[in-house]
Amino acid sequence: MSTFLQNLKELTHYRSAIFGLFVILGLVVWAIYAVVAVPYDQAIQLWRGGEEIWGDYPKNVPPQWSAIFSGKNLPTTIVLNSRQGGEIRKESQEVADDMRTVDITMPFHYPFDDFPNEINLFLESKFQQRKPHLNIFWRTPDGRQIALGEFSIGATERFALSIDQRLTRRLGGLAPEVGLFADPATVKEGAKPVSLKGKYELVIEGLVFEKGSDIDAKLVLYGQVHGLAGTDHRRRDIMIALLWGAPIALAFGFLAAVGSTLLSFSLAAIGSWFGGWVDGLIQRLTEVNVILPVLPILILIGTFYSRSIWVILGVVILLSIFSLSIKVYRSMFLQVKELPYIEAARAYGANDLRLVFRYMMPKVLPVLIPSFVTLIPSYVFLEASLAVLGLGDPVLPTWGKVLNDAYSNGALYKGMYYWVLEPAMLLMVTGLGFATVGFALDRIFNPRLREV
Amino acid sequence: MTTEVLTQQAAPRSRVGIRLPDTLTRILRYTLYRGVALFITVVVGVYLTVLIANMGGYLDTIRMAQIREAAGMIVLTDPQLQALPPSELRQRIDEIAAIEIQRLRLDQPFFIRSLDYLTDALTLTLGRAEHLSSDSGSRQVRLIIFERLPATILLFATGNLTLFFTSVFVALYLSRRYGSLLDKMVIALAPTSAPPGWFYGIFLILIFASLLRLLPFGGMVDAPPPETVPEYVLSLIRHMILPVTAIIINAIFNSIYNWRTFFLIYSSEDYVELAKAKGLSSRAIERRYILRPTLPPIVTSFAFTLIFLWQGAIILETVFTWPGLGRLLYQAVSIFDVPVIVGSVVLIAYLLAITVFLLDIVYAILDPRVKVGGERRV
Numbered sequence: 015m016s017t018f019l020q021n022l023k024e025l026t027h028y029r030s031a032i033f034g035l036f037v038i039l040g041l042v043v044w045a046i047y048a049v050v051a052v053p054y055d056q057a058i059q060l061w062r063g064g065e066e067i068w069g070d071y072p073k074n075v076p077p078q079w080s081a082i083f084s085g086k087n088l089p090t091t092i093v094l095n096s097r098q099g100g101e102i103r104k105e106s107q108e109v110a111d112d113m114r115t116v117d118i119t120m121p122f123h124y125p126f127d128d129f130p131n132e133i134n135l136f137l138e139s140k141f142q143q144r145k146p147h148l149n150i151f152w153r154t155p156d157g158r159q160i161a162l163g164e165f166s167i168g169a170t171e172r173f174a175l176s177i178d179q180r181l182t183r184r185l186g187g188l189a190p191e192v193g194l195f196a197d198p199a200t201v202k203e204g205a206k207p208v209s210l211k212g213k214y215e216l217v218i219e220g221l222v223f224e225k226g227s228d229i230d231a232k233l234v235l236y237g238q239v240h241g242l243a244g245t246d247h248r249r250r251d252i253m254i255a256l257l258w259g260a261p262i263a264l265a266f267g268f269l270a271a272v273g274s275t276l277l278s279f280s281l282a283a284i285g286s287w288f289g290g291w292v293d294g295l296i297q298r299l300t301e302v303n304v305i306l307p308v309l310p311i312l313i314l315i316g317t318f319y320s321r322s323i324w325v326i327l328g329v330v331i332l333l334s335i336f337s338l339s340i341k342v343y344r345s346m347f348l349q350v351k352e353l354p355y356i357e358a359a360r361a362y363g364a365n366d367l368r369l370v371f372r373y374m375m376p377k378v379l380p381v382l383i384p385s386f387v388t389l390i391p392s393y394v395f396l397e398a399s400l401a402v403l404g405l406g407d408p409v410l411p412t413w414g415k416v417l418n419d420a421y422s423n424g425a426l427y428k429g430m431y432y433w434v435l436e437p438a439m440l441l442m443v444t445g446l447g448f449a450t451v452g453f454a455l456d457r458i459f460n461p462r463l464r465e466v
Numbered sequence: 467m468t469t470e471v472l473t474q475q476a477a478p479r480s481r482v483g484i485r486l487p488d489t490l491t492r493i494l495r496y497t498l499y500r501g502v503a504l505f506i507t508v509v510v511g512v513y514l515t516v517l518i519a520n521m522g523g524y525l526d527t528i529r530m531a532q533i534r535e536a537a538g539m540i541v542l543t544d545p546q547l548q549a550l551p552p553s554e555l556r557q558r559i560d561e562i563a564a565i566e567i568q569r570l571r572l573d574q575p576f577f578i579r580s581l582d583y584l585t586d587a588l589t590l591t592l593g594r595a596e597h598l599s600s601d602s603g604s605r606q607v608r609l610i611i612f613e614r615l616p617a618t619i620l621l622f623a624t625g626n627l628t629l630f631f632t633s634v635f636v637a638l639y640l641s642r643r644y645g646s647l648l649d650k651m652v653i654a655l656a657p658t659s660a661p662p663g664w665f666y667g668i669f670l671i672l673i674f675a676s677l678l679r680l681l682p683f684g685g686m687v688d689a690p691p692p693e694t695v696p697e698y699v700l701s702l703i704r705h706m707i708l709p710v711t712a713i714i715i716n717a718i719f720n721s722i723y724n725w726r727t728f729f730l731i732y733s734s735e736d737y738v739e740l741a742k743a744k745g746l747s748s749r750a751i752e753r754r755y756i757l758r759p760t761l762p763p764i765v766t767s768f769a770f771t772l773i774f775l776w777q778g779a780i781i782l783e784t785v786f787t788w789p790g791l792g793r794l795l796y797q798a799v800s801i802f803d804v805p806v807i808v809g810s811v812v813l814i815a816y817l818l819a820i821t822v823f824l825l826d827i828v829y830a831i832l833d834p835r836v837k838v839g840g841e842r843r844v
Contacts, residue, residue, distance in 0.1 A: 030654060302507045305818045306514065309777040310795060310811040314518050317799050317807065338770070391660045399662065399781050403796055417668075421785075426668075426676045427683065438668055442661055449657030 021380070024458050031454035037447025045261035057258045061250065061411040068249035072131045072236035074423075076432040077244040089126035090237035094216070096120070096230045109221075116146070116220040116229045124155075124235075125211050129192045132236040135162075135173040135216075137229065144223040151219070152194055155212025160184070160194065162216075167229075191235075244432045246416070247423045255411035256436055262412050263394045263444060266327055270393040273331035275386050279375065281335065282343035286351060287370050296340065303336035309399070316405035323407040326400065330393065339385065346378045353377075384459050388452030391445040398441055413437035496830045500823060508819045509588065512812050516583045519808050526579075528804055529572060530563075532593065537562035587812045592805045598798060607809045611794065615813070617686060618779055618790030621706065625713030626775060630768055633718055637725030638752060644730055652722050659720030664781040667712035671785070674708060681708055684787035709786045717771060725764065732756050761832045769825035776817055 025031045052060070060067060070093050081088040096104050096118045103119045139146045150162040150173075162181060163173070175181060175190045185193030188201065195214075196207035220229040243253040285296040308330075315329055350356065351374065359373050400406060401414025402421065420426075420433040520526070537559045541547055547558065567573055571582060586592065592607035600610040640649045675683040682688070687701045732738070738755045746754075780792035787793065791810055798806035 030657070034657075298507075301503070302510045304773065305504070305507050305815055305822065306511045307777060307811055307814040307818060309780055310814050311515065311518060313780070313795065313799055314515070314807060314811060317802065318519065388660070395660070395662050395665065399664070402664070402781060403784065404800060426671055429676065431672060431676070434668060434672065438665065441665065445660035446657055449660035453657050 021458050025451070025454055028450075028454035028457070030450040034447045034450035034452075034454070037443055038451065041260055041264060041444060041447065044257070045264050048257035048261050052254065052257060057254060057411060058409050060254050061258075062409065063250070064248070068245075068251075069136075070232075070234050071245050071249040071251060072238070072240050073245065073249050074247055074430055074433075075131060075236075075238055075240050075245055076430070077242055077436075078239045079242070080244075080432060081239050086127040087125065088128050088238045089124075089130050089235070090239060092122060092124075092130075092233075092235040092237070094120045094122055094233040096232070112223060112225055114222050114227075116218075116222055118216075118218040118220070118229065118231050120216040120218075120231070120233055122214055122216075123212070124195065124209070124214050127209060128238055129195050129209055130235040131191065131238050133175040133191050133194070134234045134236070135175060136232040136234070137167050137171040137173060138231070139167050139169060139171075139222075139227070139229045141169075141222065141224050141227040144227075146220050146222040146227060146229050148221075148229070149219040151217040153215040153217060154194075155210055155214060156198075158198070243436055246419055246433065252416060252433070252436060255413065255416045256440060258411045259413035259416070259437065259440065260444075262323065262410055263397065263441075266323060266397045267390040267392075267394040267448075270327055270330050270334070270396075271386050271389040273327075274334035274337065275339070275382055275389065277331065277335045278337055278340045279343055279378075279382060280371075282340045283347050283370050283374050283378075285340075286344050286347035287366065287374060293344075296336070297344075299336045300338065300340050303333070304338060306333065308333050309396075312396075312400060313403065313405060316400060316403075321405055321408050323397070323410055323412075326397070326405075326407075330396065343378065343381075346381060347374055350374055350377050380459050384452050384455035387448055387455055391448040394444055394448075395441065413441050417441075493827065493830050497827055500826045500830075504819050504823050504826075508815060509584070511815045511819075512587050513580070513584050515808065515811050515815065516580060516587050519804070519811075520580065520583065526572065528596070529570065529593075530567065533566045533570070533572075534559070534563050537566060587808060590809060590812065592809045595798075595806045596803045597801050598794070598803050598806050607805045610806060611791065611809050611813055614789060614791045614794045617788060618783070618792065621709055621783075621788055621790060622713070622775055622779060624706065625710045626772060628710065629714050629717055629721065630771075632714070633721040634725055634764065637722045637729060638757070640722065640726045641729035641733060641756075642748070642752075644726075649726070652719055652726070655719040656723040657720075658715075659717055661716070662781070663712045663716035663775070663778050664785045666715045667709065667782055667785045670708045670712055670715075681705075684785070686789050705788075709782060709788060712782060712786075713775065721767075721771070724767065728760050728763065729756055732760050762829055765825055765829050765832060769822060772821045772825075773818055776814060776821065 025035070048057075070091065072091055078088075078090065094102060096102055101121050103117075105115075105117045105119075107115045107117075109115055135150070137148070145166040145168060147164075147166050149164045152160040152162055154160070161184070162175065163178070175194075178190060181190045182188065182193070186201070188196060188207065192207060195209045197210040200208040216231075216233050218229070218231055222229065241251055241253055243251065243256050246252055281296055285293040311333065312326060312329060316326065319325065356369065356373055359369055364373070397406075397412065398414030398417065401412055402418050404418060404422075406412055406415040406418060414437070416437040417434065420430070420437075423430075423433075425431070425433040540562060541555055541558045547555065550558070571579065574582075590608045590611070594605040595607050595610055598610055599605050600613045602609070602613070604610070636652075640646075640652060643649055671683055674681045682705050684705075686705050687698060688705075692698045692701050733751075733756050735755075738751060741751050741755050779790065780795055782788070783790045783792035784796045791813065795807065795810040795814075797803075798810060
């Protein structure tokens with residue numbers, strides 16, 4: 015045991031291994047943070063959520079820190095709700111029997127250099143028979159007033175300003191999210207307009223025709239950047255998947271590596287100890303397994319049966335038990351088998367299983383450690399590969415699934431690099447972290463490599 | 467893998483005149499033995515694949531549906547039967563289908579049926595694809611698959627051969643300059659082989675296609691394909707640069723590192739020291755005393771690289787939209803074309819077996835100790 019610890023201490027002599035150890039430590043901390051900050055059920059619920067959860071998030075926008083590269087103060091999302099109070103005022107006045115005005119004024123400060131990505135106005139009303147009538151205005155800092163529309167509304171209504179054709183025409187052909195914020199002095203043929211900073215106001219003049227009838231509004235000015243990781247095509251915050259990808263990747267990689275290494279290690283020990291047909295069978299199965307196309311079989315299973323990550327994990331372990339490493343371990347066990355201490359143990363009457371598990375295996379166990387560490391990233395990438403092929407777990411948010419979403423939505427063609435780079439960098443760092451430690455361990459536990 | 471090959475100590479033997487007939491019979495016997503053994507393993511592998519694909523009853527449903535469709539065609543296009551009422555027509559269809567099902571032994575127990583499927587899969591008699599079709603318009607699974615094979619072979623042969631020869635020669639060079647800056651760099655870069663090839667593919671596409679717009683995003687030739695041969699070849703090469711680079715970047719540092727470690731270990735053997743003491747040129751030492759005994763493990767290791775790459779092909783081709791076997795499998799998976807999925811898996815199993823087989827023969831030629839069936843066993 016003490017030599018084992020000494021060996022581990024030796025790891026710190028390798029600079030790359032120190033980097034790797036830090037990466038692994040960082041990943042573990044990250045994974046623990048993810049599990050604590052966003053519990054499992056909540057993460058799944060968020061990731062599978064639709065409009066009701068992600069409605070106020072911008073679509074396909076890069077993370078906030080990417081604004082550094084553009085050198086501009088890019089807009090973040092602004093949400094104004096008539097229920098939230100504060101500067102937002104809602105006033106009501108009796109006009110006639112059962113008829114009231116409901117005026118909502120939503121002032122806000124716009125300090126950004128660029129225009130919002132999209133503008134939506136969500137309207138809600140309470141009424142029995144007669145629908146409330148609305149007249150909506152937009153007031154700019156320089157005192158202009160732009161009519162946005164006049165109409166009756168149902169119980170819930172979504173007024174997508176950005177795709178309103180009449181509004182576009184009224185704004186002289188400019189897209190509403192640009193036209194409403196553009197400085198009129200900069201609106202010229204062929205030039206990109208500049209945003210006008212200052213205090214804007216959205217005014218809703220409503221008229222309700224029943225007692226107890228009411229109107230509420232929510233204005234969402236979607237930003238051009240969002241959070242630490244940006245958002246995807248379904249407006250989801252990619253951060254959720256980046257966070258949860260770590261514990262899933264680590265769990266998958268670790269369990270697959272432990273499962274497959276320990277099982278093939280035990281099989282090699284049993285085979286070399288008993289010899290004869292047991293050994294022969296294990297050897298032949300290993301040869302069959304080399305020819306089995308593992309990835310296509312996983313694809314078959316993913317397509318026909320289950321895409322659950324745990325089923326895939328089980329199959330991965332099953333398929334890698336009879337891997338080529340059995341032959342490596344076997345040749346080591348064959349040497350150990352002839353050592354005097356085994357002879358001694360046999361002389362005092364230890365039975366076969368005791369000899370295999372208590373005497374043979376512990377002797378060769380240290381050799382497992384480097385290959386075990388180098389195996390982890392290969393399984394992490396296997397999971398990502400399956401996800402990229404569209405066979406990822408349907409429920410869990412993983413790095414591979416973010417890559418898959420990015421790929422199927424043409425992120426590289428459309429220049430949404432953050433979407434590809436974020437999960438790819440995390441995978442890369444994970445892979446390199448484990449690989450560097452594995453390489454250093456290989457040199458430590460393999461004395462023949464140490465000299466060269 | 468390093469440890470595995472290290473355990474196979476191969477000492478060079480002085481060649482006291484080659485007796486060709488002996489060598490030839492040795493290799494022939496060995497080839498036969500390995501061929502039979504590998505064929506059995508392929509059969510076992512394909513049988514497992516068939517079992518997996520059939521557990522959900524997919525193959526059965528496809529075949530039943532095909533039979534019913536064929537029976538329907540026979541009855542409905544028969545002018546003599548057109549006067550019959552629909553219920554009777556349906557009965558006729560059922561009768562014909564039942565006879566056909568009996569003929570094809572679909573009413574047999576699963577074990578017997580699974581053996582039938584096994585022979586079909588092994589001969590790639592997989593009938594018609596459900597959705598996909600070949601470029602020539604055929605629906606035959608076999609044609610669809612074989613049409614894609616050359617693309618895969620072209621890409622992976624180019625990538626792997628380049629990779630193999632570059633890494634072996636760079637490794638030889640480095641083993642002479644052990645401890646130099648270049649050597650240290652290669653050791654430091656060896657862990658970059660942890661991510662798979664497609665992963666580097668994404669970065670390459672991002673840089674060279676997306677940002678710099680120098681090379682195409684994917685595909686095999688421009689659309690529409692160039693008409694003259696030189697233009698076609700040029701376009702093909704342009705499309706091959708990125709995927710081949712991805713294959714090479716992915717594995718090169720690790721394989722250089724592995725070879726170099728080998729060469730260093732073998733160059734500290736006593737017989738190398740002796741050769742040095744005899745005053746042989748370093749080139750001769752390299753060729754006869756280092757490269758020759760290390761060739762068998764190198765070849766084994768190359769075989770494993772190939773095996774992993776055949777499987778990596780599926781994603782690499784998908785990422786680069788390369789019209790090969792891997793992409794076909796991906797397309798078949800995404801539209802649930804079961805005959806094509808089973809066919810591709812079987813063909814990939816065959817390719818793996820052929821790879822192993824070819825390398826076994828090469829191994830037998832290279833390693834004089836392999837004497838299966840020979841009189842003098844070592």
